[in-house]
């Protein structure tokens with residue numbers, strides 16, 4: 001049986017995944033991702049039921065999202081609020097489809113998130129927490145949130161520095177409409193599996209430490225980490241949510257620098 005330490009990234013596939021164009025394609029891709037998820041769980045003795053797959057539909061057109069829904073997806077991740085809001089508005093007929101916002105939020109867009117999202121995975125400032133709380137109160141809604149942590153040390157990545165997370169969590173009970181579920185991170189984008197793994201280990205270790213000191217109302221059960229190129233490593237290190245776009249929907253037309261400013265080109269990540 002392969003050892004977890006043998007697990008490599010799949011960043012060499014980045015930008016090359018074929019487009020899913022039919023419900024069958026989506027079913028096939030979802031099954032293939034689940035098989036890889038289950039194998040990763042198996043390697044470390046985890047129950048596959050403890051890992052949620054969040055399909056990420058950013059940049060994909062409405063027709064593609066509808067195929068994903070027909071293939072069984074009931075929550076979709078989007079990283080740009082305006083785009084997500086437009087898709088939500090266009091797909092109101094799919095009443096069982098829920099939305100997770102996984103990208104950085106500006107306070108002036110908190111209003112949109114409060115209106116339609118079920119989950120927000122990129123909380124990293126009290127100003128945003130405050131704006132969300134006010135808008136959620138006005139809507140009579142609440143929101144599941146994840147605190148985003150910068151585990152790669154890259155200045156270009158959003159998220160709190162690990163050392164700033166304890167004080168941040170202590171401030172969050174002041175925002176009762178935010179149901180804190182856990183932590184989220186984007187690992188280093190690198191073909192060096194060991195360095196990627198260190199990011200995930202850091203998030204899990206931080207979570208385990210915070211469990212001793214965090215306020216009782218702050219949930220820390222969830223670790224959202226891992227994407228198409230590295231979710232198996234993330235699961236081996238404790239991920240409870242993996243955010244997978246390209247391996248389900250197909251490659252995106254735009255470079256990653258469009259979503260994550262300062263992201264290195266995929267070429268640099270090749271071994």
Ligand SMILES: *Cc1c(COP(=O)(O)O)cnc(C)c1O
Pocket residue numbers: 056058079102103186226227228229243244245246247259
């Ligand atoms: C786009 C995105 C993902 C998914 O990346 P893929 O390479 O398509 O799997 C995961 N997390 C965040 C925050 C993203 O913006």
